[in-house]
Amino acid sequence: MKFKTEPVQRDEYGDYQHSQLPDFDGAESVSKAAIEQWQAEMDFELVINHMDDEITEDHPAWIHYFEDGDAGFGEWVPEAPSENAVLLSIHDTEDGPVAWWAIERAKDAA
Numbered sequence: 001m002k003f004k005t006e007p008v009q010r011d012e013y014g015d016y017q018h019s020q021l022p023d024f025d026g027a028e029s030v031s032k033a034a035i036e037q038w039q040a041e042m043d044f045e046l047v048i049n050h051m052d053d054e055i056t057e058d059h060p061a062w063i064h065y066f067e068d069g070d071a072g073f074g075e076w077v078p079e080a081p082s083e084n085a086v087l088l089s090i091h092d093t094e095d096g097p098v099a100w101w102a103i104e105r106a107k108d109a110a
Helices: 032-042 060-067
Strands: 044-050 086-091 098-104
Touching: 032 044
Parallel strands: none
Antiparallel strands: 044 098, 086 098
């Protein structure tokens, strides 16, 4: 995998972007084909965590984001899908905050 772990510096809303994450030509949404091509080029599998699947309704991030309507979700600390996962992004979507993780592709046994 070509991604390197780096310190996570989140902005005032809780967003984070890895320095190696492409901007996909500034697109607001990215096609499945573009993501699949990027995964193949960078030799990784993308795992997406959804905040609302990881926290409960009494979590501060849930209360601020879903109940109070605040734009921030910085209290949410996404759970890594594996110990070697590299965090690529924490960002808001139409369905709520998500975290993108890169994990190394399983190699076929030769």
